[in-house]
Amino acid sequence: MFLASCVSTLGASMTYIALYWYYFEQTTVTSLTLLTTATFLAGFVFNLFLTPIYDKxxxxxxxxxxxxxxxxxxLFVGLAMYFFDISIYYMVVMMILLVALESIYDPSSIKIITRIVKEGDYVTANSWISILDRVGFLIGMLLGGIIIALIDIEMILFIEAMSFFVGFILLYFVQETYKVNEQETDxxxxxxxxxxxGITYIFQTKWLLWLAVIAIAANLAIKPTVTLLIPYTSEVLYGQSVHYSILEVSSILGVMMMAYVIVKFKMQKLFHWFVIAPLLQSMCIICLSFNRTIGIAMVLLFLLGMFISLFNVxxxxxxxxxxxxxxxGRVRGGMIALSTSLSSIGYAFSGVISDKVGIVQAILIYGMLGLIIILGMAILKPFKYTSIDK
Known part of the structure; x- marks a missing residue:
């Protein structure tokens, strides 16, 4: 399970860097944010309507x-690009299809953990999965920024295809041992x-709704690191694709570091950290808006990665x-759908806002919005009287 995740993420992250930088060079900042919006809207639709598959x-x-x-x-798209001069928008379609498949893979990977790990080891397992997943992402990000300058985009697609095939083989050896927290339903x-x-279960469970609201606000705060990091690197920091990779790597290293800390100290009071982490994320984004050097940006993104891990685990x-x-499976998919639905709107507006007021100001606006919303939630103490908060 760990190896499959690491290997497949290696290929996917390398292509992520290469595709987005390639698309940015071919189009505009607004087009790049619209691409991100399209893929995340696709994630919303697929996570919302494919949820029965996860539990069936x-x-x-x-x-x-x-x-x-x-x-x-x-493989198909890579071959088409190699032999024909196809439009860049075919790549957009490919990315949407990959999002659809990821929307099935992610909840399934969450659910299978309950069958291969004891309940008392969930925090440790989640942390190690995060670490090993980020290892693949780290190597992929480093390679992506370098390889896009050395080889054609279709060859990068072939490499990612092979990484998924290796993951397909490795998953064959996963053994499902436990069946916990299971309730038979008619x-x-x-x-x-x-x-x-599945949707009704989410809306009838108050603590799940509070969880979703905080997740939406947290995603809103860090939007600029998804939609605007490439133009921020290029136009504010005057960097190249390799610098973009370095900034992404800094964030990944932060994720890995915090995941390791969580393993060592056996995290308790999950709901408390779930609220504190997005507050710290928002502050990092606000600080990023005032920065003009790559070195400080690396530090801020490293801290941001730590706080993202402190939120995700x-x-x-x-x-x-x-x-x-x-x-x-349905709850996981539904929560992702709720989060990405409003996130997608935020993605779309990030490009428009950056065109109107500038990239730096857009980053500041998102950081402040996230901070205000999450502070309001923290003051309300939504989980204080929740019976499951132990």
Missing amino acids: YDPKLLMRTTMLIRCIIL ESDNYFVFWKN PFTTILKKYVPNSYL
């Missing part, structure tokens, strides 16, 4: 199938009813501990 089928089967299909898609096999039951652990396994 074996997670290992879903993970292997999506890896194999992604391998085939990347749910209908009707796809719509199964889907509706409690989030996934909370879901695994307190959501019944029969609903876990």
